[in-house]
Amino acid sequence: MDTTFSLFIGALLDALIGPNLFVPGEPFLIAAGYQLHQGLVSGVIMVLLGGLIGDQASYFIGCKLGLPAQKKLVKWQSKTRRPIARCRYLMVKKGNAILMFARLLGPVAWVVPFMAGTHRITWRRFTLYSSIGLLLGVGQFVFWGYMLAYGxxxxxxxxxxxxxxxxxxxxxxxxxxxxxxxxxxxxxxxxxxxxxxxxxxxxxxxxxxxxxxxxxxxxxLNDEQLQAQHSTLDMVEPSTLTLKAYPGKSAVFDAQAINILYYGQNPRDLMLDIGWIENKTFSRDDLEFKDYIQLLNEKTPPVSDLFWNHIPQEMAFQLPGDLLKRSHIRWWKGGIDPKTQELYWLGAISYDNGLQITPYSGIVTVLHSIDPNVDAERDKFALQVVTSSVKQEMGYKQLVDRVVLDEEHDYFTDGQVLLIKGNNG
Structure with missing residues (x-):
């Protein structure tokens, strides 16, 4: 079957009462957008023609069979009398808007032409407003098909x-x-x-x-990200990085501070040596609900994911505490310092201070409230590192601008980052 004719058939069945309950039209409309990007207008013409004929056929089927079908339904289920009367009222009083925007309202579009015929909307009125709706409904998917082809x-x-x-x-x-x-x-x-x-x-x-x-x-974490994260890292100066992490991947979330740099193969030994407990994380560990409950009982609940460069933390740790108040830190591999040729890690340390309802990575959920004074946790961590049995070199460096609480951040800081160099670097 010719591809263009297939688009016509798909759009027709998507608009025809009965088949449209089973045939999704969106793939055909998006395919027409792909063809338009390639310079073929025929696909768009075919989906518009198929949609128009389908709407018209559904309208005339409603004119012919709609009322008898309604009478049988009311006789079988008398409770449907009021909803049908309400639908008739809406079609009479607000029929123009319904006819125009039905295709933007999902499943509503499946029955509107049939109901228009059933309730004796004049053919001219139906054709005029449903055609406008056809252009809007088909146009949106053709547009996205074109944009997908464009890239x-x-x-x-x-x-x-x-x-x-x-x-x-x-x-x-x-x-x-x-x-x-x-x-x-x-x-x-x-x-x-x-x-x-x-x-x-x-x-x-x-x-x-x-x-x-x-x-x-x-x-x-798809396979490409995992492979990239564990392969040769980029040579990049830490001062050129964005030292902020986010509770989601899209650009609508407030930033959290990355305020520690660790030079060495892995900060895990240091963390365990100074008394931190490694946490499970939802992205890195295959957790079941029973695992979550067990971790709650042990007062080491999983750490919610933060994203740096769209990648969740590789490790997370907490100090002993209760379920509402605890210090925790997340670590990401940052790259290779071009000056020292050493691997370095980025750490985001903060303090959980109670619970709050907050938007997080596409949902609204209950998470810990982060104390905005992240510098205090950074400095406490520095004092702990001094007590480590493993010798560490340590200092501060101004790598980011001073930040205050505003609509883009959940913290304030003096902009200094704690630098730690382990003996395994």
């Missing part, structure tokens, strides 16, 4: 939009399910719909939290 990597803003959508997909699913349920409940005039909807929303948010930490947390 999102060449458009920084598009990359950020894509990253934001992918990272927040669980929250979007929760909101979409809740809105869809409330819309159905309102049309059907269900009692207690507000309280049930609120309960559903809380339930979906809780499930999004569970899925994020226990199903998808390790998805941030």
């Amino acid at each position: 999102l990597e060449s458009l920084p803003w598009a990359q950020q939009v894509k990253l934001f959508v992918v990272e927040h997909r669980l929250s979007f699913y929760a909101i979409a399910v809740t809105i869809a349920f409330f819309a159905v409940a309102k049309v059907c005039n269900w009692r207690y719909r507000r309280s049930v909807t609120l309960g559903l929303f809380v339930g979906t948010i809780l499930f999004a939290n569970y899925a994020h930490f226990f199903f998808y947390a390790d998805d941030f």
